[in-house]
Amino acid sequence: MALVDLIEKNVIKIPMTAESKTAAIDEMIEVLVNANKISHPGAVRQAILKREDLGSTGLENGIAVPHAKCDEVDKLILALGISPRGIDFEAMDGNPSHLFFMILAPPDQSGPHIEALAEIAKITRSKSFYKLLITAANAEEVVELFHEE
DSSP states (O other), X not given: OOHHHHOOGGGEESSOOOOSHHHHHHHHHHHHHHTTSOSOHHHHHHHHHHXXXXXXXXXXTTEEOOEEEOTTOSSOEEEEEEEXXXXXXXXXXXXXXXXXXXXXXXXXXXXXXHHXXXXXXXXXXXXXXXXXXXXXXXXXXHHHHHHHO
């Protein structure tokens, strides 16, 4: 499944209001609850935090990809958050993160999870696309940008 197929306006939070790493994770989980993608946010939170304990998923260049495998989902799901002002996500380069992709996958499915991470890496290498995303006005504009990319 292509990443663009997972990006729907109901799984996009723009702008994010969180001011810390854990608040950002909670905000993204809330997006998935409100979109009826997950029903047990506590278990998802625990899985994401367990993964973060292994090392921050705050990458470089303003991108964070909190992700986990958990029994709460039966297929790959995604939430996307944009924080124009940035959130300290303990990124590798020490800079704030602005673009957040939360990915959840079932424990028995490695392929789609890895493919989504690779696709995010590829897409976000484009500085111009990244700038368009973090300055998007609303979820509809974000969906449109991904369909044009």
